[in-house]
Amino acid sequence: xxxxxxxxxxxxxxxxxxxxxxxxxxxxxxxxxxxxxxxxxxxxxxxxxxxxxxxxxxxxxxxxxxxxxxxxxxxxxxxxxxxxxxxxxxxxxxxxxxxxxxxxxxxxxxxxxxxxxxxxxxxxxxxxxx
Amino acid sequence: xxxxxxxxxxxxxxxxxxxxxxxxxxxxxxxxxxxxxxxxxxxxxxxxxxxxxxxxxxxxxxxxxxxxxxxxxxxxxxxxxxxxxx
Amino acid sequence: xxxxxxxxxxxxxxxxxxxxxxxxxxxxxxxxxxxxxxxxxxxxxxxxxxxxxxxxxxxxxxxxxxxxxxxxxxxxx
Numbered sequence: 001x002x003x004x005x006x007x008x009x010x011x012x013x014x015x016x017x018x019x020x021x022x023x024x025x026x027x028x029x030x031x032x033x034x035x036x037x038x039x040x041x042x043x044x045x046x047x048x049x050x051x052x053x054x055x056x057x058x059x060x061x062x063x064x065x066x067x068x069x070x071x072x073x074x075x076x077x078x079x080x081x082x083x084x085x086x087x088x089x090x091x092x093x094x095x096x097x098x099x100x101x102x103x104x105x106x107x108x109x110x111x112x113x114x115x116x117x118x119x120x121x122x123x124x125x126x127x128x129x130x
Numbered sequence: 131x132x133x134x135x136x137x138x139x140x141x142x143x144x145x146x147x148x149x150x151x152x153x154x155x156x157x158x159x160x161x162x163x164x165x166x167x168x169x170x171x172x173x174x175x176x177x178x179x180x181x182x183x184x185x186x187x188x189x190x191x192x193x194x195x196x197x198x199x200x201x202x203x204x205x206x207x208x209x210x211x212x213x214x215x216x
Numbered sequence: 217x218x219x220x221x222x223x224x225x226x227x228x229x230x231x232x233x234x235x236x237x238x239x240x241x242x243x244x245x246x247x248x249x250x251x252x253x254x255x256x257x258x259x260x261x262x263x264x265x266x267x268x269x270x271x272x273x274x275x276x277x278x279x280x281x282x283x284x285x286x287x288x289x290x291x292x293x
Contacts, residue, residue: 012158012159015158016159112233114232114233115160115162115215116162116215116229116232116233117233117235118154118158118160118162118163119151119160119162119163119166119229120233120235120237120238120286121154122150122151122153122154122155122163123147123150123237123282123283123286123287124286124287125150125287132266132269133265133266133269136269136270136272136273137269137272139273139276140272140273140276143276143279143280144276146283147279147283150283200252201218204218204219204222205218207218207222208218208221208222211221211222211225215225215229
Protein backbone atom coordinates (compact mmCIF):
# COMPACT_ATOMS: atom_id res chain seq x y z
CA UNK A 1 0.00 0.00 0.00
CA UNK A 2 2.80 2.38 0.87
CA UNK A 3 4.37 1.37 -2.41
CA UNK A 4 1.59 2.94 -4.43
CA UNK A 5 1.58 6.30 -2.74
CA UNK A 6 5.16 7.25 -3.40
CA UNK A 7 6.17 7.18 -7.07
CA UNK A 8 9.00 4.79 -7.83
CA UNK A 9 11.52 7.39 -8.94
CA UNK A 10 10.94 9.51 -5.83
CA UNK A 11 11.28 6.39 -3.73
CA UNK A 12 14.61 5.60 -5.40
CA UNK A 13 15.76 9.13 -4.79
CA UNK A 14 14.87 8.98 -1.11
CA UNK A 15 16.47 5.57 -0.66
CA UNK A 16 19.67 6.69 -2.35
CA UNK A 17 20.12 10.22 -1.09
CA UNK A 18 18.24 10.66 2.16
CA UNK A 19 19.57 8.81 5.18
CA UNK A 20 17.49 10.29 7.97
CA UNK A 21 14.50 12.44 8.76
CA UNK A 22 16.84 15.08 10.16
CA UNK A 23 18.62 15.23 6.82
CA UNK A 24 15.35 15.61 4.94
CA UNK A 25 14.15 18.30 7.33
CA UNK A 26 17.45 20.15 6.94
CA UNK A 27 17.21 20.00 3.17
CA UNK A 28 13.66 21.32 3.18
CA UNK A 29 14.53 23.96 5.78
CA UNK A 30 17.26 25.41 3.58
CA UNK A 31 15.04 25.08 0.52
CA UNK A 32 12.35 27.20 2.18
CA UNK A 33 14.73 30.13 2.41
CA UNK A 34 17.11 29.92 -0.53
CA UNK A 35 18.43 33.44 -0.07
CA UNK A 36 19.61 32.76 3.44
CA UNK A 37 22.98 31.41 4.51
CA UNK A 38 22.75 28.81 7.24
CA UNK A 39 25.34 27.70 9.74
CA UNK A 40 25.34 24.27 11.34
CA UNK A 41 24.55 25.94 14.64
CA UNK A 42 21.45 27.65 13.24
CA UNK A 43 20.22 24.43 11.63
CA UNK A 44 20.84 22.52 14.84
CA UNK A 45 18.79 25.01 16.81
CA UNK A 46 15.88 24.91 14.38
CA UNK A 47 15.76 21.13 14.15
CA UNK A 48 16.60 20.38 17.79
CA UNK A 49 19.57 18.23 16.90
CA UNK A 50 23.20 18.40 17.96
CA UNK A 51 25.50 20.79 16.16
CA UNK A 52 27.89 18.03 15.17
CA UNK A 53 25.04 16.10 13.59
CA UNK A 54 23.91 19.23 11.76
CA UNK A 55 27.41 19.82 10.47
CA UNK A 56 27.67 16.29 9.08
CA UNK A 57 24.24 16.57 7.45
CA UNK A 58 25.06 19.89 5.81
CA UNK A 59 28.39 18.64 4.53
CA UNK A 60 26.74 15.58 3.08
CA UNK A 61 23.97 17.59 1.42
CA UNK A 62 26.58 19.92 -0.02
CA UNK A 63 28.66 17.04 -1.35
CA UNK A 64 25.55 15.55 -2.95
CA UNK A 65 24.80 18.75 -4.85
CA UNK A 66 21.90 20.22 -2.91
CA UNK A 67 23.69 23.07 -1.22
CA UNK A 68 26.60 25.30 -1.93
CA UNK A 69 29.11 26.39 0.64
CA UNK A 70 29.74 30.01 1.18
CA UNK A 71 33.02 31.11 -0.37
CA UNK A 72 33.84 33.62 2.37
CA UNK A 73 32.99 31.79 5.56
CA UNK A 74 33.51 28.11 6.14
CA UNK A 75 30.70 25.76 7.15
CA UNK A 76 28.04 28.16 5.94
CA UNK A 77 25.62 26.87 3.32
CA UNK A 78 22.65 27.85 1.29
CA UNK A 79 20.20 25.94 -0.87
CA UNK A 80 21.35 25.67 -4.47
CA UNK A 81 20.79 22.53 -6.46
CA UNK A 82 23.34 21.24 -8.91
CA UNK A 83 20.81 20.72 -11.72
CA UNK A 84 17.19 21.69 -12.48
CA UNK A 85 16.20 18.02 -12.49
CA UNK A 86 17.50 17.64 -8.98
CA UNK A 87 15.58 20.74 -7.95
CA UNK A 88 12.39 19.31 -9.41
CA UNK A 89 12.88 16.06 -7.59
CA UNK A 90 13.40 17.87 -4.30
CA UNK A 91 10.23 19.87 -4.97
CA UNK A 92 8.31 16.64 -5.49
CA UNK A 93 9.73 15.15 -2.33
CA UNK A 94 8.75 18.29 -0.42
CA UNK A 95 5.21 18.13 -1.75
CA UNK A 96 4.87 14.43 -0.98
CA UNK A 97 6.34 14.87 2.49
CA UNK A 98 3.86 17.58 3.36
CA UNK A 99 0.91 15.43 2.35
CA UNK A 100 2.12 11.92 3.17
CA UNK A 101 4.28 12.46 6.20
CA UNK A 102 3.89 8.96 7.63
CA UNK A 103 4.64 6.95 4.46
CA UNK A 104 7.74 9.01 3.73
CA UNK A 105 9.07 8.71 7.28
CA UNK A 106 8.32 4.99 7.25
CA UNK A 107 10.27 4.66 4.03
CA UNK A 108 13.26 6.41 5.53
CA UNK A 109 13.06 4.51 8.81
CA UNK A 110 12.84 1.21 6.99
CA UNK A 111 16.23 1.81 5.41
CA UNK A 112 18.97 -0.33 6.89
CA UNK A 113 21.42 1.43 9.14
CA UNK A 114 24.21 1.19 6.69
CA UNK A 115 23.79 0.50 3.02
CA UNK A 116 25.85 -2.60 3.21
CA UNK A 117 23.04 -4.20 5.19
CA UNK A 118 21.19 -4.26 1.85
CA UNK A 119 23.66 -6.92 0.73
CA UNK A 120 22.51 -9.22 3.52
CA UNK A 121 18.89 -8.21 3.00
CA UNK A 122 19.10 -9.24 -0.64
CA UNK A 123 19.13 -12.83 0.60
CA UNK A 124 15.77 -12.58 2.31
CA UNK A 125 13.52 -14.69 0.20
CA UNK A 126 10.38 -12.98 1.26
CA UNK A 127 9.91 -9.29 1.77
CA UNK A 128 9.30 -8.19 5.33
CA UNK A 129 7.44 -5.05 4.60
CA UNK A 130 3.73 -5.48 5.00
CA UNK B 131 31.91 -38.59 -9.23
CA UNK B 132 31.11 -37.29 -5.79
CA UNK B 133 33.35 -34.37 -6.59
CA UNK B 134 31.36 -33.51 -9.68
CA UNK B 135 28.11 -33.56 -7.78
CA UNK B 136 29.59 -31.28 -5.17
CA UNK B 137 30.88 -28.82 -7.75
CA UNK B 138 27.44 -28.91 -9.33
CA UNK B 139 25.86 -28.09 -5.97
CA UNK B 140 28.32 -25.27 -5.45
CA UNK B 141 27.44 -23.94 -8.88
CA UNK B 142 23.78 -23.94 -7.95
CA UNK B 143 24.42 -22.18 -4.67
CA UNK B 144 26.45 -19.55 -6.48
CA UNK B 145 23.67 -19.20 -9.03
CA UNK B 146 21.14 -18.66 -6.25
CA UNK B 147 23.33 -15.97 -4.72
CA UNK B 148 23.84 -14.29 -8.08
CA UNK B 149 20.11 -14.36 -8.75
CA UNK B 150 19.16 -12.88 -5.38
CA UNK B 151 21.81 -10.17 -5.58
CA UNK B 152 21.00 -9.12 -9.13
CA UNK B 153 17.26 -9.06 -8.39
CA UNK B 154 17.92 -6.83 -5.39
CA UNK B 155 20.12 -4.63 -7.56
CA UNK B 156 17.26 -4.19 -10.01
CA UNK B 157 15.08 -2.93 -7.18
CA UNK B 158 17.44 -0.69 -5.29
CA UNK B 159 20.31 0.12 -7.66
CA UNK B 160 22.85 -0.32 -4.89
CA UNK B 161 25.96 -0.97 -6.96
CA UNK B 162 27.62 -3.40 -4.59
CA UNK B 163 24.76 -5.77 -5.37
CA UNK B 164 25.60 -5.61 -9.07
CA UNK B 165 29.28 -6.39 -8.58
CA UNK B 166 28.71 -9.15 -6.06
CA UNK B 167 25.95 -10.59 -8.24
CA UNK B 168 28.35 -10.71 -11.17
CA UNK B 169 31.01 -12.26 -8.94
CA UNK B 170 28.67 -15.09 -7.97
CA UNK B 171 27.66 -15.52 -11.61
CA UNK B 172 31.34 -15.95 -12.36
CA UNK B 173 31.71 -18.43 -9.51
CA UNK B 174 28.75 -20.35 -10.96
CA UNK B 175 30.55 -20.61 -14.28
CA UNK B 176 33.77 -21.42 -12.46
CA UNK B 177 32.19 -24.39 -10.71
CA UNK B 178 30.32 -25.53 -13.81
CA UNK B 179 33.58 -25.59 -15.76
CA UNK B 180 34.85 -28.38 -13.53
CA UNK B 181 31.84 -30.47 -14.49
CA UNK B 182 32.11 -29.55 -18.16
CA UNK B 183 35.83 -30.23 -18.16
CA UNK B 184 35.17 -33.69 -16.87
CA UNK B 185 32.36 -34.30 -19.33
CA UNK B 186 34.52 -33.29 -22.26
CA UNK B 187 36.89 -36.11 -21.47
CA UNK B 188 40.62 -36.34 -20.98
CA UNK B 189 41.51 -34.36 -24.09
CA UNK B 190 40.15 -31.09 -22.82
CA UNK B 191 41.67 -29.02 -20.10
CA UNK B 192 39.71 -26.04 -18.96
CA UNK B 193 42.03 -25.32 -16.07
CA UNK B 194 43.18 -21.99 -17.51
CA UNK B 195 39.62 -20.86 -18.15
CA UNK B 196 38.71 -21.81 -14.61
CA UNK B 197 41.52 -19.75 -13.21
CA UNK B 198 40.73 -16.76 -15.38
CA UNK B 199 37.00 -16.79 -14.65
CA UNK B 200 37.58 -17.31 -10.95
CA UNK B 201 40.07 -14.49 -10.79
CA UNK B 202 37.86 -12.12 -12.77
CA UNK B 203 34.90 -12.90 -10.53
CA UNK B 204 36.89 -12.08 -7.41
CA UNK B 205 38.35 -8.93 -8.92
CA UNK B 206 34.86 -7.69 -9.76
CA UNK B 207 33.78 -8.37 -6.17
CA UNK B 208 36.82 -6.60 -4.77
CA UNK B 209 36.18 -3.62 -7.00
CA UNK B 210 32.64 -3.43 -5.66
CA UNK B 211 33.71 -3.86 -2.05
CA UNK B 212 36.33 -1.14 -2.30
CA UNK B 213 34.49 1.50 -4.30
CA UNK B 214 30.79 0.86 -4.03
CA UNK B 215 30.14 -0.52 -0.56
CA UNK B 216 29.18 3.01 0.41
CA UNK C 217 44.14 -14.40 -2.40
CA UNK C 218 41.43 -12.03 -3.50
CA UNK C 219 39.09 -14.26 -1.48
CA UNK C 220 41.00 -13.40 1.67
CA UNK C 221 40.64 -9.70 1.01
CA UNK C 222 36.93 -10.19 0.39
CA UNK C 223 36.75 -12.12 3.66
CA UNK C 224 38.33 -9.17 5.45
CA UNK C 225 35.71 -6.83 4.02
CA UNK C 226 32.95 -9.15 5.18
CA UNK C 227 34.50 -9.23 8.63
CA UNK C 228 34.35 -5.47 8.72
CA UNK C 229 30.72 -5.45 7.60
CA UNK C 230 30.02 -7.90 10.41
CA UNK C 231 31.67 -5.50 12.83
CA UNK C 232 29.63 -2.60 11.47
CA UNK C 233 26.25 -4.27 11.31
CA UNK C 234 26.52 -7.06 13.91
CA UNK C 235 24.69 -9.25 11.42
CA UNK C 236 26.19 -12.72 11.64
CA UNK C 237 25.32 -13.22 7.98
CA UNK C 238 28.52 -11.34 7.17
CA UNK C 239 30.55 -13.41 9.61
CA UNK C 240 29.46 -16.59 7.85
CA UNK C 241 30.33 -15.10 4.46
CA UNK C 242 33.70 -13.98 5.81
CA UNK C 243 34.53 -17.48 7.02
CA UNK C 244 33.26 -19.05 3.77
CA UNK C 245 35.43 -16.78 1.63
CA UNK C 246 38.44 -17.24 3.89
CA UNK C 247 38.14 -21.02 3.70
CA UNK C 248 37.71 -20.91 -0.06
CA UNK C 249 40.71 -18.61 -0.32
CA UNK C 250 42.92 -21.00 1.60
CA UNK C 251 41.50 -23.92 -0.36
CA UNK C 252 42.24 -22.32 -3.68
CA UNK C 253 45.66 -21.31 -2.54
CA UNK C 254 46.45 -24.90 -1.63
CA UNK C 255 44.98 -26.08 -4.94
CA UNK C 256 47.16 -23.64 -6.81
CA UNK C 257 50.26 -24.95 -5.08
CA UNK C 258 49.75 -28.46 -6.37
CA UNK C 259 51.36 -29.31 -9.66
CA UNK C 260 48.62 -31.31 -11.31
CA UNK C 261 44.97 -30.34 -11.37
CA UNK C 262 43.62 -31.85 -8.21
CA UNK C 263 40.03 -30.77 -8.13
CA UNK C 264 38.98 -34.33 -7.88
CA UNK C 265 40.88 -34.88 -4.70
CA UNK C 266 38.26 -35.29 -2.00
CA UNK C 267 39.97 -32.85 0.32
CA UNK C 268 39.57 -29.92 -2.06
CA UNK C 269 36.01 -30.47 -3.03
CA UNK C 270 34.92 -31.27 0.49
CA UNK C 271 36.43 -28.02 1.72
CA UNK C 272 34.64 -26.19 -1.07
CA UNK C 273 31.42 -27.95 -0.10
CA UNK C 274 31.95 -26.75 3.45
CA UNK C 275 32.52 -23.17 2.32
CA UNK C 276 29.43 -23.11 0.13
CA UNK C 277 27.54 -24.90 2.87
CA UNK C 278 28.34 -21.98 5.14
CA UNK C 279 26.91 -19.61 2.55
CA UNK C 280 23.73 -21.67 2.35
CA UNK C 281 23.57 -21.72 6.11
CA UNK C 282 23.88 -17.94 6.15
CA UNK C 283 20.96 -17.67 3.74
CA UNK C 284 18.80 -20.07 5.74
CA UNK C 285 19.67 -18.32 8.98
CA UNK C 286 18.83 -14.93 7.50
CA UNK C 287 15.40 -16.16 6.47
CA UNK C 288 14.64 -17.87 9.73
CA UNK C 289 15.29 -15.19 12.26
CA UNK C 290 13.16 -12.60 10.49
CA UNK C 291 14.93 -9.69 12.13
CA UNK C 292 17.03 -7.45 9.95
CA UNK C 293 19.92 -7.61 12.39
